Amino acid sequence: MSAISQPSARELFAPLNPPQRYLFGPGPTMVDPRVYQALSKPIVGHLDPYFIDMMQDVQELLKTAFGFKSGSTLVISGTGSAGMEASVANFVEPGAKFAVFANGYFSDRLTEMARRNGANVVRFEKAWGETFSDAEASDFIRREKPAVVGYVHAETSTGALQEGQAICAAAHDAGALVIADCVTSLGGLPVEFDRTAIDIAYSCTQKGLSCPPGLSPMALSPRAMDWLRARTTSPRSWYLDLKLIHDYSTVSHRYHHTAPISMFYALREALLVIAEEGIENRWERHRRFHRFFVREIEAMGLHMHVPASHRIPTLNTVLVPSGVDDGKVRKRLLEGPGIEIAGGFGPLAGKVFRIGVMGPLATEENLKFFLAEFKKALKAEGYSI
Ligand SMILES: Cc1ncc(COP(=O)(O)O)c(C=O)c1O
Numbered sequence: 001m002s003a004i005s006q007p008s009a010r011e012l013f014a015p016l017n018p019p020q021r022y023l024f025g026p027g028p029t030m031v032d033p034r035v036y037q038a039l040s041k042p043i044v045g046h047l048d049p050y051f052i053d054m055m056q057d058v059q060e061l062l063k064t065a066f067g068f069k070s071g072s073t074l075v076i077s078g079t080g081s082a083g084m085e086a087s088v089a090n091f092v093e094p095g096a097k098f099a100v101f102a103n104g105y106f107s108d109r110l111t112e113m114a115r116r117n118g119a120n121v122v123r124f125e126k127a128w129g130e131t132f133s134d135a136e137a138s139d140f141i142r143r144e145k146p147a148v149v150g151y152v153h154a155e156t157s158t159g160a161l162q163e164g165q166a167i168c169a170a171a172h173d174a175g176a177l178v179i180a181d182c183v184t185s186l187g188g189l190p191v192e193f194d195r196t197a198i199d200i201a202y203s204c205t206q207k208g209l210s211c212p213p214g215l216s217p218m219a220l221s222p223r224a225m226d227w228l229r230a231r232t233t234s235p236r237s238w239y240l241d242l243k244l245i246h247d248y249s250t251v252s253h254r255y256h257h258t259a260p261i262s263m264f265y266a267l268r269e270a271l272l273v274i275a276e277e278g279i280e281n282r283w284e285r286h287r288r289f290h291r292f293f294v295r296e297i298e299a300m301g302l303h304m305h306v307p308a309s310h311r312i313p314t315l316n317t318v319l320v321p322s323g324v325d326d327g328k329v330r331k332r333l334l335e336g337p338g339i340e341i342a343g344g345f346g347p348l349a350g351k352v353f354r355i356g357v358m359g360p361l362a363t364e365e366n367l368k369f370f371l372a373e374f375k376k377a378l379k380a381e382g383y384s385i
Pocket residue numbers: 027079080081082084106152154155156157181183184204213
């Protein structure tokens with residue numbers, strides 16, 4: 001009996017050949033070739049002295065990006081949401097009052113995580129795109145007297161930047177810790193962890209740091225570390241227990257989990273690329289091309305969603321002109337020149353384009369290319385400029 005020949009896996013599955021995209025969305029963003037090279041280096045063990053030293057380099061390099069001198073930096077093996085979950089699991093104890101500044105999708109996620117963790121969540125809600133004034137922030141905290149406060153520094157769903165100084169000052173007066181979501185800000189604009197007096201900040205690798213997704217850098221103030229050491233109950237999450245992760249990463253280096261070695265290589269290289277440019281120069285470059293972008297967008301007769309004083313320089317929310325289907329514009333850009341931008345969601349669905357201009361894309365040449373293609377796609381969808 002002759003065996004029926006089965007197609008081989010090679011015949012069934014095409015070779016991996018991802019399309020070349022221009023990632024002008026909110027993230028992931030473009031990755032420097034040096035970071036791709038770092039990803040392909042041979043791996044070592046997660047307890048190898050080489051890896052331990054390298055992890056410490058990463059922790060050191062992160063301090064500049066966070067604007068941070070004392071306290072601890074850590075890297076969670078997981079995306080930005082893992083940093084969010086770690087912050088909530090470790091610092092928002094079941095039954096504790098958690099006050100959230102809610103003005104977008106990611107403050108809702110923070111709320112949901114805290115609720116699942118058994119916290120008593122109180123929210124100060126605003127429309128997506130609005131921010132909280134200093135007086136509003138301190139009144140809310142004075143009134144609620146929470147144990148922990150949470151806010152999103154750069155709200156990716158809306159393009160709004162929330163300053164944290166008044167929040168942190170009022171929280172500390174009330175004896176509360178502050179968790180800041182810096183997922184979209186780190187590496188792209190100043191986080192100013194120390195100056196703002198944040199206690200716990202988490203971020204990601206795939207936005208302002210121009211690295212693939214996969215890790216969540218965190219910064220913890222001395223106050224947060226003291227609080228953590230004094231906590232007598234265990235957080236519900238074992239994997240995200242920051243005492244254990246801190247011990248593995250910076251104290252005993254005893255096994256906690258098998259760290260994703262290649263992603264740490266990538267993050268180290270991405271941080272070196274940033275350090276070589278100079279973080280302040282990078283922030284200034286982002287600000288300069290943000291201004292350029294806004295000027296050109298307004299010259300096209302388009303409008304920004306967020307007032308100028310509260311815009312995230314690396315993530316622009318541009319209002320979709322009436323009569324234009326944003327999904328069709330985005331499809332044209334992706335299928336034509338291979339440009340990815342994002343649309344709005346939740347209350348902003350169909351109302352905004354979310355356009356990231358960060359890292360290697362923040363140059364005049366790249367922006368001119370983008371703007372010309374964006375103009376073409378809008379015209380093709382009926383917008384007259
Ligand atoms: C502000 C903010 N917080 C949290 C997250 C979650 O990060 P991740 O998708 O890496 O899990 C994101 C992702 O875009 C974000 O923009």
